[in-house]
Amino acid sequence: MSVVWTDTVKEVAGIKLHVSRAGHGPTVLVLHHDIGTADRLPFYDALAAKFDVVIPHHPGWGKSERPQWMRHPRDIAAIYAWLLSDLGAANVSLVGLGFGGWIAAEMASQAPAAFAKLILVGAMGLKPPEGDIADQAIVSYIDYPRSGFHDQAAFAAVYGDVSTDQLEAWDIAREMSFRTAWKPYMYSQTLPHLLGGIRSPALVIWGDDDKIVPIGAGQAYAKALPHATFTTIPACGHFAEMEKPDAVAKLAIDFLSRS
Amino acid sequence: MHMMYFTEQPMAAYDAKAGLDFGATALTFSNKYFDPNEGSRLYNEYLEEYILAEEYGADGIMLNEHHNAPFCMQARTNMFGAILAAVTKRVKIVFLGNPLPLTENPVQLAEELAMIDMISKGRVVSGFVRGGGQEQLANGVNPAFNRERFIEAHDLVQKTWTQPGPFRWEGTHYQQRVVNPWAVPMQKPYPRVWIPGVLSKETVIWSAQQRYPYIALNTSIEATKTIHETYDKAALDVGYTAGPENFGYLIRVHVQDTEEKAMQNARQFMWMQGEFTGLANPVWANPAGYFSPSGRRAFVEFSTGRAKNPRGNPTFEQQVHDTMIIAGTPAQVIERLKYLVRETRPGIMGIWANDGTVSKEDRRRCIQLLCGEVMPAIKEYGATLGLKDPWEANAPVHLRYSTDIAGQKVAAE
Numbered sequence: 258m259s260v261v262w263t264d265t266v267k268e269v270a271g272i273k274l275h276v277s278r279a280g281h282g283p284t285v286l287v288l289h290h291d292i293g294t295a296d297r298l299p300f301y302d303a304l305a306a307k308f309d310v311v312i313p314h315h316p317g318w319g320k321s322e323r324p325q326w327m328r329h330p331r332d333i334a335a336i337y338a339w340l341l342s343d344l345g346a347a348n349v350s351l352v353g354l355g356f357g358g359w360i361a362a363e364m365a366s367q368a369p370a371a372f373a374k375l376i377l378v379g380a381m382g383l384k385p386p387e388g389d390i391a392d393q394a395i396v397s398y399i400d401y402p403r404s405g406f407h408d409q410a411a412f413a414a415v416y417g418d419v420s421t422d423q424l425e426a427w428d429i430a431r432e433m434s435f436r437t438a439w440k441p442y443m444y445s446q447t448l449p450h451l452l453g454g455i456r457s458p459a460l461v462i463w464g465d466d467d468k469i470v471p472i473g474a475g476q477a478y479a480k481a482l483p484h485a486t487f488t489t490i491p492a493c494g495h496f497a498e499m500e501k502p503d504a505v506a507k508l509a510i511d512f513l514s515r516s
Numbered sequence: 517m518h519m520m521y522f523t524e525q526p527m528a529a530y531d532a533k534a535g536l537d538f539g540a541t542a543l544t545f546s547n548k549y550f551d552p553n554e555g556s557r558l559y560n561e562y563l564e565e566y567i568l569a570e571e572y573g574a575d576g577i578m579l580n581e582h583h584n585a586p587f588c589m590q591a592r593t594n595m596f597g598a599i600l601a602a603v604t605k606r607v608k609i610v611f612l613g614n615p616l617p618l619t620e621n622p623v624q625l626a627e628e629l630a631m632i633d634m635i636s637k638g639r640v641v642s643g644f645v646r647g648g649g650q651e652q653l654a655n656g657v658n659p660a661f662n663r664e665r666f667i668e669a670h671d672l673v674q675k676t677w678t679q680p681g682p683f684r685w686e687g688t689h690y691q692q693r694v695v696n697p698w699a700v701p702m703q704k705p706y707p708r709v710w711i712p713g714v715l716s717k718e719t720v721i722w723s724a725q726q727r728y729p730y731i732a733l734n735t736s737i738e739a740t741k742t743i744h745e746t747y748d749k750a751a752l753d754v755g756y757t758a759g760p761e762n763f764g765y766l767i768r769v770h771v772q773d774t775e776e777k778a779m780q781n782a783r784q785f786m787w788m789q790g791e792f793t794g795l796a797n798p799v800w801a802n803p804a805g806y807f808s809p810s811g812r813r814a815f816v817e818f819s820t821g822r823a824k825n826p827r828g829n830p831t832f833e834q835q836v837h838d839t840m841i842i843a844g845t846p847a848q849v850i851e852r853l854k855y856l857v858r859e860t861r862p863g864i865m866g867i868w869a870n871d872g873t874v875s876k877e878d879r880r881r882c883i884q885l886l887c888g889e890v891m892p893a894i895k896e897y898g899a900t901l902g903l904k905d906p907w908e909a910n911a912p913v914h915l916r917y918s919t920d921i922a923g924q925k926v927a928a929e
Contacts, residue, residue, distance in 0.1 A: 394653055394659075394799070394803055394804075395543070395544065395653065395797065395799070395800065396797070396799070397797060397798075397799055397819060397820060398799070398816060398819065398820060399820055419820075421813065421816065421817055421822070424816035424817070424820060425812055425813055425816050427816075428804050428812055428815070428816050429804075429812075431803075431804035431805075432660050432804035432805035434804075435658055435659060435660040435803070435804060435805050436658070436660045436661075436805065439658040439660070440656060440658065
């Protein structure tokens with residue numbers, strides 16, 4: 258059965274949010290990377306075959322309006338809590354991809370019992386015990402996404418020759434990353450202290466060749482979250498759901514389906 | 517006409533091949549190639565050259581700052597400003613300028629400049645800049661809020677200089693509990709503020725709205741005329757007519773006793789391997805959010821090699837032909853500069869005279885000829901064209917002190 262997506266605009270906190278939705282079943286909120294997202298991805302389709310999947314463009318990214326006042330991923334987390342309330346969605350699970358993983362962790366830390374399950378894939382948000390989160394400010398628009406793929410053929414399969422529209426979208430996404438996560442870059446100093454209250458079972462997934470967020474940050478998440486499992490995907494970079502969609506989808510669906 | 521001597525203070529004593537091999541001579545080009553003994557020598561030589569420029573008649577010394585690059589050794593413009601305040605007697609100390617967004621504490625900047633103004637006995641011209649993209653990255657300052665920080669820091673400095681403390685500042689980017697520095701500028705209402713720039717239309721308009729002179733940094737004659745038109749219109753919109761006192765122009769000029777030597781040394785203006793501020797990734801000069809959104813599409817194309825640099829990359833010969841670089845004997849240089857001032861009508865002129873690896877001896881000779889012979893001739897010629905500087909025109913320091921605009925509150929008070 259093919260998945261049918263519906264795109265809508267939801268007004269939250271005075272801004273217009275672009276929200277894609279498809280599928281039936283328990284609701285899963287998917288939060289995209291710092292580089293934004295394509296509207297449709299095989300990973301999204303795979304999830305939507307089993308669940309009611311909600312994928313917003315982060316405020317200021319893609320087709321969502323920019324809130325000039327927004328300064329931190331925690332603000333985005335609050336916007337999404339508001340969105341879920343407006344949608345009447347309860348017992349939602351969160352799937353956070355990279356930067357979206359940071360937002361998911363913020364949401365869960367602010368409402369420790371609110372979410373059914375939590376999946377973090379190459380999540381930003383914690384200072385890695387060793388190494389740093391790669392700084393996109395000093396590399397070109399194409400080199401940064403490329404560095405998030407283990408296999409450059411996988412990058413080419415997703416982005417092809419990279420259109421100028423895509424470059425422009427990456428520049429806007431980069432600006433939003435700066436507006437919300439400039440300093441400290443891509444992590445919170447308070448979040449590690451707030452993860453211990455989260456009741457939700459959590460699955461932490463990392464590409465074993467993630468050159469953007471060191472794997473130690475994933476192990477730190479798994480240690481700080483009370484009910485977490487840590488797993489790696491071989492021969493896979495930071496953008497795991499784009500590079501290895503089948504593997505990530507299988508892990509996610511198995512975890513979300515488990516009672 | 518106000519004529520200033522300027523140099524980027526090149527840190528030319530580094531291994532140029534190392535830069536070429538690395539592929540960049542800015543931001544991430546390792547400072548292991550910085551030799552502090554050579555740095556010490558050059559700082560002191562540059563200082564002596566500023567003193568020489570005063571001795572030979574320059575009206576002002578123009579200072580700037582850059583970071584993480586051999587292109588410019590001045591990392592804090594106020595450092596040299598403070599030294600010049602003490603060791604010179606007459607020249608204006610013209611900061612072009614302090615990069616406002618880089619400061620986390622504009623009150624401290626206001627304080628430093630007030631100190632320099634007092635030490636120099638009222639010779640400070642306090643220019644402000646946004647700072648290039650690389651400067652934001654080198655200092656860890658968010659490029660996405662660059663313009664907002666520029667304007668708010670300016671407003672806080674201006675208030676610190678003009679309103680007795682203590683007061684509190686609760687802004688968007690700056691919050692200060694007790695603004696009350698025990699150092700205030702000697703010049704009243706406050707030191708003149710000039711705004712240098714290259715191409716940002718928003719900055720030209722903002723400068724006109726403040727009635728601050730805009731100093732075009734080595735822009736082409738055509739681009740300079742467009743800047744004037746933009747400024748003129750914005751000035752009329754707020755109620756005054758802009759004149760030469762509202763415009764400055766910086767041009768690269770090298771003078772020697774012979775044309776051959778002047779031309780040879782002038783090639784050093786290209787010393788950063790053909791780039792203006794050194795070899796660099798385009799996203800360093802223009803990080804996301806730094807530039808006007810209207811330029812986004814053109815920039816992403818250029819930065820990924822899909823389009824040519826919108827600023828072009830003209831050869832030395834082309835730049836000489838286009839009067840972007842002037843070199844020759846005093847008589848030759850005077851002739852070209854006369855053409856330039858006729859075309860661009862500045863009341864303020866900066867001469868960027870020495871760059872790269874020009875020898876100490878030649879730098880000093882250039883300064884003698886430039887300040888002793890060229891500048892007086894151009895000032896005399898400028899006077900015949902009615903090119904007055906802000907002091908000669910008795911221009912207000914800021915729009916609010918205008919006496920020629922009906923309903924100006926501050927002037928009326």
